[in-house]
Amino acid sequence: xxxxTGNQDLxxxxxxxxxxxxxxxxxxxxxxxxxxxxxxxxxxxxxxxxKRILFVSNNSTKSRRQxxxxxxxxxxxxxxxxxxxxxxxxxxxxxxxxxxxxxxxxYVCGMEGxxxxxxxxxxxxxxxxxxxxxxxxxxxxxxxxxxxxxGAVLFGFDLNINYKKLAKAFTYLYSNKDCHFLATNSxxxxxxxxxxxxxxxxLLAALSAPLERKPLILGKPEATMMEVIVxxxxxxxxxxxxxxxRLDTDILFGQQGGLKTLLVxxxxxxxxxxEKQSIKAEYVIDSLGNLFK
Amino acid sequence: xxxxTGNQDLxxxxxxxxxxxxxxxxxxxxxxxxxxxxxxxxxxxxxxxxKRILFVSNNSTKSRRQxxxxxxxxxxxxxxxxxxxxxxxxxxxxxxxxxxxxxxxxYVCGMEGxxxxxxxxxxxxxxxxxxxxxxxxxxxxxxxxxxxxxGAVLFGFDLNINYKKLAKAFTYLYSNKDCHFLATNSxxxxxxxxxxxxxxxxLLAALSAPLERKPLILGKPEATMMEVIVxxxxxxxxxxxxxxxRLDTDILFGQQGGLKTLLVxxxxxxxxxxEKQSIKAEYVIDSLGNLFK
Numbered sequence: 143x144x145x146x147t148g149n150q151d152l153x154x155x156x157x158x159x160x161x162x163x164x165x166x167x168x169x170x171x172x173x174x175x176x177x178x179x180x181x182x183x184x185x186x187x188x189x190x191x192x193k194r195i196l197f198v199s200n201n202s203t204k205s206r207r208q209x210x211x212x213x214x215x216x217x218x219x220x221x222x223x224x225x226x227x228x229x230x231x232x233x234x235x236x237x238x239x240x241x242x243x244x245x246x247x248x249y250v251c252g253m254e255g256x257x258x259x260x261x262x263x264x265x266x267x268x269x270x271x272x273x274x275x276x277x278x279x280x281x282x283x284x285x286x287x288x289x290x291x292x293g294a295v296l297f298g299f300d301l302n303i304n305y306k307k308l309a310k311a312f313t314y315l316y317s318n319k320d321c322h323f324l325a326t327n328s329x330x331x332x333x334x335x336x337x338x339x340x341x342x343x344x345l346l347a348a349l350s351a352p353l354e355r356k357p358l359i360l361g362k363p364e365a366t367m368m369e370v371i372v373x374x375x376x377x378x379x380x381x382x383x384x385x386x387x388r389l390d391t392d393i394l395f396g397q398q399g400g401l402k403t404l405l406v407x408x409x410x411x412x413x414x415x416x417e418k419q420s421i422k423a424e425y426v427i428d429s430l431g432n433l434f435k
Numbered sequence: 436x437x438x439x440t441g442n443q444d445l446x447x448x449x450x451x452x453x454x455x456x457x458x459x460x461x462x463x464x465x466x467x468x469x470x471x472x473x474x475x476x477x478x479x480x481x482x483x484x485x486k487r488i489l490f491v492s493n494n495s496t497k498s499r500r501q502x503x504x505x506x507x508x509x510x511x512x513x514x515x516x517x518x519x520x521x522x523x524x525x526x527x528x529x530x531x532x533x534x535x536x537x538x539x540x541x542y543v544c545g546m547e548g549x550x551x552x553x554x555x556x557x558x559x560x561x562x563x564x565x566x567x568x569x570x571x572x573x574x575x576x577x578x579x580x581x582x583x584x585x586g587a588v589l590f591g592f593d594l595n596i597n598y599k600k601l602a603k604a605f606t607y608l609y610s611n612k613d614c615h616f617l618a619t620n621s622x623x624x625x626x627x628x629x630x631x632x633x634x635x636x637x638l639l640a641a642l643s644a645p646l647e648r649k650p651l652i653l654g655k656p657e658a659t660m661m662e663v664i665v666x667x668x669x670x671x672x673x674x675x676x677x678x679x680x681r682l683d684t685d686i687l688f689g690q691q692g693g694l695k696t697l698l699v700x701x702x703x704x705x706x707x708x709x710e711k712q713s714i715k716a717e718y719v720i721d722s723l724g725n726l727f728k
Contacts, residue, residue, distance in 0.1 A: 276594070276595060283627055301598050304595075305593075305594050305633075305638075308633050316630075334577065335576070338609070339576055339579070339606070340601050347641050348638050352634065
C-alpha cells in the first residue's frame with residue numbers, strides 16, 4: 143500500500159500513470175447531500191489535466207438523469223455519459239450482452255431509476271411501481287401465475303418491496319428455467335445516518351432462498367459490471383484507477399478487473415488496521431479532496 | 436417402512452401402540468378448504484377408542500381460535516386445547532420458556548394469528564398490522580431507531596411484509612445482541628393451487644442475511660416445538676405418533692423427537708421413490724382416511 147497523503151511527488155507520479163478515474167460516489171465524492179471537502183476542486187483539476195472521469199455506483203434507485211440532478215444540486219460538474227449506476231449497468235447488459243428479444247419483457251423489483259434506464263434502452267418491462275399495491279388476502283395468491291412473456295427478472299433496491307412482487311418474481315423464475323435472473327447489486331446493508339439498514343442483497347435473499355438459482359449480479363465487485371464498463375468505454379485497464387471507500391466492493395472490484403486502486407478514508411473503512419485487511423488497495427489517501435492542495 | 440394400507444392386522448397393532456396422535460393439517464386432514472375423504476370418521480373413531488388428538492401446524496397466520504373456526508366450518512370435531520399452531524408455539528415459548536419480562540415487548544413481523552396468540556398469553560407486542568403502512572420515501576429511513584424496550588423479534592408469515600418492518604426488525608436485532616430472534620417456522624415455500632409460493636423461510640432470509648445472527652425456529656422440524664409440546668401435554672414419546680405428509684418437516688420432526696411416525700400420501704410426498712428418500716417414516720398409508728374402513 144502506497145500512502146499518498148501529503149506526498150506531492152508520489153501523487154504526481156500516481157496521477158500521471160492514470161488516464162481514467164472511476165469514482166464511487168457516497169463516502170468518496172459526497173456524504174448523503176454534502177460534497178466532501180475540496181473534492182469539487184480536485185475533480186475540476188483532473189478535468190483540466192485531461193483525465194477521463196466516470197462515476198460508478200451500486201445504488202440502483204437512481205437513473206443517470208436522477209444522478210445528474212444530484213450532481214447539479216451539489217454544484218459538481220458531471221455529464222450523463224460519465225455516470226454509471228447499477229440500474230444503467232443492468233439495462234445496458236440486458237440490451238447489449240443478452241441482446242434481449244423485443245417480444246419479451248423484464249419483470250422488475252425496484253424503483254423508478256431502473257424503470258427509467260430500461261425505458262432509455264428501449265426494453266419492455268413490468269412490475270416495480272405497477273405492483274406497489276399488495277395482494278389483499280391469501281386467496282389472491284392464486285392470481286399469480288407463470289407468464290412466458292417475462293424473459294428476465296431484474297432485482298434492485300425497492301423501498302416498496304411486497305409479497306406480490308416477491309411471489310411474481312419467484313413464479314416467473316421457478317416455472318421457467320430460461321428466464322434470466324439478474325440483480326443490480328448484492329450489498330447486504332447500506333450505511334445511512336451513522337448506522338446501517340437492509341440493502342438490496344438482503345431483500346434479494348427472500349427471492350433467491352426459495353429458488354434453486356442464484357442471480358447474476360451486475361454491481362461491484364462482480365466482473366459483469368467491469369465487462370460492461372470496459373465494453374462501453376474501451377478502457378485501458380492498466381491506466382485506469384478505481385477510487386472508493388469500501389474494500390469489499392470498490393477496491394476488490396478494481397483489483398479483480400485489473401485496474402489500479404485508490405482507497406479513501408472518508409467513508410466506511412477506518413484508517414486503523416488497514417494492513418491487517420485481506421483486501422489491500424494499491425494506493426491510499428485520507429481524502430480525495432487532498433489529492434491536490 | 437411398514438405399509439399399512441389395506442392391512443387391518445397391522446393397522447390394529449399400530450393403533451394399539453399409540454396413545455396420542457399429532458396430526459399435520461394441510462395435506463393430511465384437509466386440502467385447502469376440503470376435508471380428505473373419510474378423515475372425519477377416522478378422527479371420530481380414534482376419539483371413541485380414547486386416543487388423544489393434537490393438531491400441529493407450521494402455519495403461523497392463524498391463532499388457535501381461527502383454526503377452530505376452520506375445523507368447525509369443515510365439520511371436523513376439534514377443541515382449542517388440541518390445536519398447536521406455530522403462532523401459539525411461539526407465544527407459549529416466549530411466556531413459559533423465555534419467561535419474557537413484563538416490561539419488554541415483542542416486535543412482530545406477522546399477521547393477526549400471532550398478535551392474537553401473544554395477547555392470549557399476556558405478552559406485550561408491537562409491529563405487525565401497526566406497521567402495514569410502509570415508509571413513504573428513503574429519507575424516512577432515519578426515523579427507524581433502536582428501541583431497548585423491544586426484547587424479542589418474532590418473525591412469521593406476513594402477507595404485508597414491507598421494508599419498514601424489515602428495517603425495524605433488523606435495527607432492534609443489530610443494535611441489541613440481547614434481543615431474542617425467533618421465527619415461527621422456516622419453510623422456504625408453501626404449496627397452493629398446484630404450485631408453490633415463497634414461505635416464511637423466504638421472507639425471513641431478508642432479515643437473517645444482513646444480520647450475523649440466526650433465529651431460533653419454533654416450527655417443525657425443530658426440537659424447540661417438540662419441547663414445547665411435550666412440556667404442555669406431558670407426552671409419553673414412545674406411545675405418540677406424528678402423522679404428516681412432508682418428510683423434511685413432519686416425519687423428521689417426529690423422528691428427532693423420539694416419536695413414532697406415519698407418512699400419508701395425500702399431500703406433497705409422492706408414493707414413488709419413498710425407499711430412496713433419506714428420511715423414511717416408520718409407517719406409511721395412502722391416506723389417513725383409510726386407517727379405518
